[in-house]
Amino acid sequence: MKTHSKPKTVSITLNLTVRDYAPFVESAAILQRTMKGKAPDAAGLCLFLLTKRDAKGLAEDFLDTVDWTLIDDRSRNARLNR
Numbered sequence: 914m915k916t917h918s919k920p921k922t923v924s925i926t927l928n929l930t931v932r933d934y935a936p937f938v939e940s941a942a943i944l945q946r947t948m949k950g951k952a953p954d955a956a957g958l959c960l961f962l963l964t965k966r967d968a969k970g971l972a973e974d975f976l977d978t979v980d981w982t983l984i985d986d987r988s989r990n991a992r993l994n995r
Contacts (some may be wrong), residue, residue, distance in 0.1 A: 928958065 937955035944952035953961060975981075 934955065937958045940958055941953060941955045944958075
């Protein structure tokens with residue numbers, strides 16, 4: 914019988930300003946009204962955004978968020994496939 918070991922974890926501490934954390938608190942309140950008891954709290958939303966991501970998707974999201982202008986899709990793909 915094969916035993917499953919616990920996945921290795923990394924602990925990180927995030928220091929957010931109240932202004933940066935406020936959208937998570939507000940989003941949690943919105944989700945609470947919609948999802949009731951199944952809604953994540955603000956910390957759960959942060960964890961959700963930090964986990965179960967693939968590298969390419971994370972890089973693309975970052976580039977989109979900072980409005981990084983790329984000349985064409987080929988250069989974007991080349992940049993993300995390095």
